[in-house]
Amino acid sequence: MRLDTKLIHGGVFGDEHTGAVSVPIYQVSTYKQEAIGKHKGYEYSRTGNPTREALESLIADLENGKRGFAFASGMAAISTVVSLFDQGDHLVIGDDVYGGTYRVMSNVFNRMGIESTFVDTSRPENVVEAIRPNTRAVLMETPSNPLLKVTDIEAMAAICREKELLLIVDNTFMTPYWQNPLDLGADIVVHSATKYLGGHSDVVAGLVVVKDEELGEKIHFLQNSIGGVLPPHDSWLLIRGMKTLGLRMRQHEANTRELAEWLQKRSDITQVYYPGLSDHPGHDVATKQARGFGGMISFDVGSGERAEQVLQKTRYFTLAESLGAVESLISVPARMTHASIPPQRRQELGITDGLIRISVGVEDIEDLLQDLDQALRA
Numbered sequence: 001m002r003l004d005t006k007l008i009h010g011g012v013f014g015d016e017h018t019g020a021v022s023v024p025i026y027q028v029s030t031y032k033q034e035a036i037g038k039h040k041g042y043e044y045s046r047t048g049n050p051t052r053e054a055l056e057s058l059i060a061d062l063e064n065g066k067r068g069f070a071f072a073s074g075m076a077a078i079s080t081v082v083s084l085f086d087q088g089d090h091l092v093i094g095d096d097v098y099g100g101t102y103r104v105m106s107n108v109f110n111r112m113g114i115e116s117t118f119v120d121t122s123r124p125e126n127v128v129e130a131i132r133p134n135t136r137a138v139l140m141e142t143p144s145n146p147l148l149k150v151t152d153i154e155a156m157a158a159i160c161r162e163k164e165l166l167l168i169v170d171n172t173f174m175t176p177y178w179q180n181p182l183d184l185g186a187d188i189v190v191h192s193a194t195k196y197l198g199g200h201s202d203v204v205a206g207l208v209v210v211k212d213e214e215l216g217e218k219i220h221f222l223q224n225s226i227g228g229v230l231p232p233h234d235s236w237l238l239i240r241g242m243k244t245l246g247l248r249m250r251q252h253e254a255n256t257r258e259l260a261e262w263l264q265k266r267s268d269i270t271q272v273y274y275p276g277l278s279d280h281p282g283h284d285v286a287t288k289q290a291r292g293f294g295g296m297i298s299f300d301v302g303s304g305e306r307a308e309q310v311l312q313k314t315r316y317f318t319l320a321e322s323l324g325a326v327e328s329l330i331s332v333p334a335r336m337t338h339a340s341i342p343p344q345r346r347q348e349l350g351i352t353d354g355l356i357r358i359s360v361g362v363e364d365i366e367d368l369l370q371d372l373d374q375a376l377r378a
């Protein structure tokens with residue numbers, strides 16, 4: 001089955017009992033047992049629910065994994081995965097991972113004795129240097145946020161194999177439509193399905209996929225023990241969103257490519273960050289490991305005042321956090337998602353006051369360009 005077909009026919013298709021072509025929403029908590037312990041595979045919906053399982057088998061298919069797991073948010077997914085580790089264990093983590101990932105590692109799991117070191121994973125030597133005798137895993141994102149730095153997944157997998165570490169890849173930005181970390185040697189893929197997989201700014205969800213059965217059993221044990229599961233209705237919404245993932249991702253990318261080239265030609269933009277541009281430092285690695293470059297772009301308009309002006313003047317770019325939805329979203333990382341980083345450190349990282357991040361939607365690109373043009377000229 002090819003990818004666009006898998007999006008429609010992967011996982012569980014429809015309902016055997018009625019012929020319904022959409023998976024039913026099993027809004028149920030418990031299941032009748034014919035005798036003690038004798039049931040049809042379901043006993044309680046935290047442990048297993050048919051609608052959630054349809055979603056879990058779909059994401060497992062899309063990521064070429066063995067087992068999928070659905071959670072109430074991306075952070076619930078990540079926290080459950082980190083619960084694989086014990087007090088005294090250490091993780092090496094990307095230094096520009098999602099802010100919530102940084103927060104849970106340095107404010108929650110650190111209190112339970114799970115330590116983390118944050119390094120720029122786009123340089124593999126940084127990761128090697130940070131590995132200690134008690135290191136158990138590397139957790140990374142590629143491309144990263146907001147500067148779209150690219151990390152070589154195969155290079156990370158080679159390091160992890162040698163040191164017997166688990167490689168965990170947050171694949172939220174690329175989605176399985178463009179990138180399959182398990183095929184490149186990762187052990188665990190996590191997603192904030194709130195973003196592209198859902199795609200319509202209407203559901204908060206997280207997904208995990210593994211290719212190893214034993215690891216799958218451990219994650220299922222943790223999912224059932226901790227209990228942060230995705231409810232049936234949200235599971236159904238996510239399946240519905242994922243049917244059009246291919247259509248949306250192709251449009252997101254076509255629009256982003258046009259916008260990137262348009263921005264690059266302008267003399268009033270100092271820097272454009274998009275891995276699809278041939279002069280982006282991660283372009284070659286991105287080309288090697290992914291089928292596309294995604295719909296996230298950042299660019300520098302020179303100053304904080306100018307960034308603020310652009311945000312105020314655009315009509316079709318909604319000022320909001322989050323990403324990956326059909327509508328274009330615009331933000332200034334220095335003032336929003338990355339505001340908690342000290343100004344000096346932000347400058348060093350390249351997250352300037354004039355840096356604008358756009359999650360390019362699927363609107364008509366001519367309208368988007370016209371709108372941005374008038375906002376930049378204002």
Ligand SMILES: *Cc1c(COP(=O)(O)O)cnc(C)c1O
Pocket residue numbers: 073074075076098100101141170172173191192193194195204205206
């Ligand atoms: C949003 C996001 C998360 C967290 O997901 P939630 O669904 O908001 O809990 C994790 N990783 C990345 C890359 C994200 O963008």
